[in-house]
Each structure stands twice: as structure tokens, then as C-alpha cells.
Amino acid sequence: MIYKIHYFLILIIGFNNLNAQNIVSTFEKEFKLQIIVTGTFESSFENVNYEEVSNEKLLNKYVSEILIPEFKKYPDSYFKNINLKQIVLCKNLNIDNQHRAAIPDPKKNTLLLSIDSFYEKLYLKHVLHHEMHHITEYALWQDMFYNWKKWNKKNTRNFVYGTGGYEAYETENKNIDWYKINNPIKGFVNLYSTLGQEEDRCEIVALLMTSEEKLYLNQFIETDKNLKRKVNLTLKTLAKVSGKKLKYWKEKLEL
Numbered sequence: 001m002i003y004k005i006h007y008f009l010i011l012i013i014g015f016n017n018l019n020a021q022n023i024v025s026t027f028e029k030e031f032k033l034q035i036i037v038t039g040t041f042e043s044s045f046e047n048v049n050y051e052e053v054s055n056e057k058l059l060n061k062y063v064s065e066i067l068i069p070e071f072k073k074y075p076d077s078y079f080k081n082i083n084l085k086q087i088v089l090c091k092n093l094n095i096d097n098q099h100r101a102a103i104p105d106p107k108k109n110t111l112l113l114s115i116d117s118f119y120e121k122l123y124l125k126h127v128l129h130h131e132m133h134h135i136t137e138y139a140l141w142q143d144m145f146y147n148w149k150k151w152n153k154k155n156t157r158n159f160v161y162g163t164g165g166y167e168a169y170e171t172e173n174k175n176i177d178w179y180k181i182n183n184p185i186k187g188f189v190n191l192y193s194t195l196g197q198e199e200d201r202c203e204i205v206a207l208l209m210t211s212e213e214k215l216y217l218n219q220f221i222e223t224d225k226n227l228k229r230k231v232n233l234t235l236k237t238l239a240k241v242s243g244k245k246l247k248y249w250k251e252k253l254e255l
């Protein structure tokens with residue numbers, strides 16, 4: 001009987017491994033990107049730490065339910081155009097001891113994604129698109145903090161951005177709801193967007209690409225002309241990077 005149980009367990013474990021590998025290789029082939037699940041990747045940033053994912057079931061679920069459907073939203077050549085080559089799937093991801101769901105590392109052509117199950121599914125999707133756009137901006141400008149004058153002109157006069165996304169993670173700002181999507185200031189989807197130009201653009205892309213959140217954006221731009229101009233400029237950026245027409249993105253995102 002013991003032998004039978006052991007044999008049964010080996011079968012189950014073997015089957016799960018195979019499943020996760022299959023789904024990972026399906027992704028790799030479809031998007032021509034490599035997935036790293038071992039702890040071997042070294043970030044170009046100092047103080048980035050993460051742990052390997054040991055739960056095959058969780059890995060499988062993340063790749064099939066989030067990674068594949070969300071990556072499918074981008075046109076074929078997109079990842080090649082932004083020089084993305086690999087995805088690190090991990091857990092307990094942090095930078096300077098701050099927990100993060102994702103970190104873009106464009107110098108290493110890599111997007112790090114934490115698949116910890118305590119993050120909500122919607123947040124995991126949002127953050128994936130947000131960080132992907134940081135990589136897109138780096139491909140465009142070789143700078144993740146590019147000061148785009150044309151962009152700034154779309155804001156209301158006298159508006160001044162904060163000192164960057166990092167500000168939201170500072171202890172004294174912990175009680176502020178940075179991510180609430182409520183168009184708190186003319187031209188902005190949330191307070192996080194007011195911290196830096198790059199975060200503003202990445203938040204707009206995250207809303208455009210996350211179907212559950214796009215509804216908010218559609219609603220805001222009906223009355224917020226500043227935000228509408230920024231959404232249009234963002235769509236033009238996506239068109240430029242992907243080598244597609246503006247119409248393609250407008251149709252794709254039903255705008």
C-alpha cells in the first residue's frame with residue numbers, strides 16, 4: 001500500500017511539474033521571451049531581492065491566467081521593439097527593503113514579476129502593464145525618468161510633479177491612498193500619477209490595458225480635457241513604438 005501511495009504521489013508531482021513547464025514553454029514560444037524561475041538573475045539595481053517560486057500550481061495559474069492573456073494584448077513586434085528579452089517570475093520581491101509586485105530592469109532587458117498570491121489579480125495585471133511601460137520609455141529615450149516637455153504642456157498651468165514614485169513608499173506618506181482611481185486632480189487618474197511624469201504615463205497605460213479599469217478612464221476623459229490630451233499622446237507613443245497606426249490602438253482599446 002505504501003508503495004502505491006508513493007507511486008501515486010510521484011505521479012502527481014511529476015504531472016504538476018510537467019504542466020508548469022509546458023505552460024512556461026508555451027509562453028516562451030508564443031512571445032519569444034524567456035522565463036526565469038530560478039534565483040539566478042542579478043538585477044542592474046542594487047538591493048533587489050526575491051525568492052524562487054516553489055509552488056508549481058501558483059506558477060501555472062499566474063502564467064495561464066495573467067501572463068498569457070495580458071501579453072496577448074500587445075501587437076507581435078512589441079516586446080522586440082522595447083528590447084524585452086526575459087521575465088523573472090518570483091515571490092517576495094523587494095527593492096531597498098520595500099515590497100514590490102514588479103520591477104522593470106530595462107538595462108538587463110528584464111521585467112521582474114512577483115506572483116505572490118496575496119496580491120489581488122487586478123493589481124497584478126495593472127502593475128504588469130505599468131512596469132512594462134517603464135521599459136517602453138527606456139527603449140524610447142534610454143531614460144526611465146525622461147522629462148517630456150510636450151507632455152508637461154498637457155497639464156494645467158502651474159502644475160508641478162512630485163519627486164517620483166518612490167515618494168509613495170516613504171513612511172510619512174503610507175496613509176495616503178495613492179492608487180485610488182478617482183481623477184482627484186484635473187489631468188490625473190490618481191494621486192500616484194502626480195508624483196512624476198513617468199508614473200503619470202505608466203498609470204495611463206495600466207488603465208488603458210486593464211479592461212476593468214479602462215471604464216474609469218473613458219468616464220474621466222469625457223469631462224477632463226487635460227487627461228484626454230494625455231491619453232491621446234500616450235496612444236501615439238504606443239503607436240510609434242509598435243509601428244502600428246493610431247487607429248489600430250484606438251480600435252484595439254475601443255476608444
Ligand SMILES: [Zn+2]
Pocket residue numbers: 130131134165198199202
Ligand atoms: Zn512606476
